[in-house]
Amino acid sequence: MRIAVLGTGMVGRTLAAGLHGIGNEVVIGTRDPSATLSREGTDGFGTWAAAHPDVAVATFAEATDGADLVVNALNGEVSAAVIGGAGIAAGTVLLDVSNPLDSASGFPPNLFVSNTDSLAERLQRAFPDLRVVKGLHTMTAHLMTGPQALAGGDFSTFICGDDPAAKQLVTGILTQLGHTDVIDLGDLAGARGTEATMLLWLRLYQVLGTADFTFKVVR
């Protein structure tokens, strides 16, 4: 499968490497590839890209051209603008892993959409030709692609979306990555619930002093 990952931060990098690791052709999309690749230093994208030569880097439009799956690993606040600018083909599955964090609200951040709406639903309304699936955003990056690293993967991973076939495609990928308890929350309005867990996640991050945790639905 050809997968485009939008976003060059920790989440985008981790997902790109992980999705390549299970046999996909992965391209990371960024606004200006040469500028992005010129960022050196320990955390610089250029340094990371040099260590991951099998992951291509291209513009947002080039990366998404011909992709079977586009992963939104962008900051929630810029997601709609970037996705709109990428010109993604109608029918493409968009896995939205972003969170609607309001960067103007300090730490811990509030959500810029919540309760009666969600970022995932906003994206679906803005791009009705895409098939949006929300998922993976309730855990830190390395658990998205390596769930076995925490309690042997004994936790829950939520997905929701309006298109059953799109959810099936995403579920297949999650299973390949090692997620053993994928819970389908139904239509995309389920994202109101999972996005709102960020408010609890951020508190737990503060009191536990680590990002190495996530939620299990005990039942």
Add this chain to the structure above:
Amino acid sequence: MRIAVLGTGMVGRTLAAGLHGIGNEVVIGTRDPSATLSREGTDGFGTWAAAHPDVAVATFAEATDGADLVVNALNGEVSAAVIGGAGIAAGTVLLDVSNPLDSASGFPPNLFVSNTDSLAERLQRAFPDLRVVKGLHTMTAHLMTGPQALAGGDFSTFICGDDPAAKQLVTGILTQLGHTDVIDLGDLAGARGTEATMLLWLRLYQVLGTADFTFKVVR
């Protein structure tokens, strides 16, 4: 300890019986005790009260008079009005187990306060002389008092509040009830996170077809 439970619904009844069961003197508060006790039938409060003669029933004001702990098991929408009318003594610990469900929004309900504020914080601001602790509201009633009934109690129970001694009192009770993973989320703003999990809880209730589940923070 003398405990007043406000509310005669399933949550109030279950908490009253459970808190009596671990050795407390429990009084259920209601607007009009004789009217409440006259409700017969399978689910009627009178039927329940006859089966639980050790739990007293009194007006809100009588029930809270002299109480070491008041438990708010009321509907979120009426909580502030009832607590205000009960005339609870300054310094009393109020364990708020209610949820800010907006009954006008259909099913699943939205929250009438969320994200940048919480019902628990509203109650604390309205009654600054009380010591509000939020807790137990992320699970169905019988798990509040009998956590061992689900996965041997292997799940998380959240508390938060601005008064450390009040949280210590509540934690002691939760431990007596069998809660083994009580996570202190810090000050009362932590309730924004736990109250928002209702949005996820209600979705899970729909797709799992049972209320017998809750969350574990896997770490």
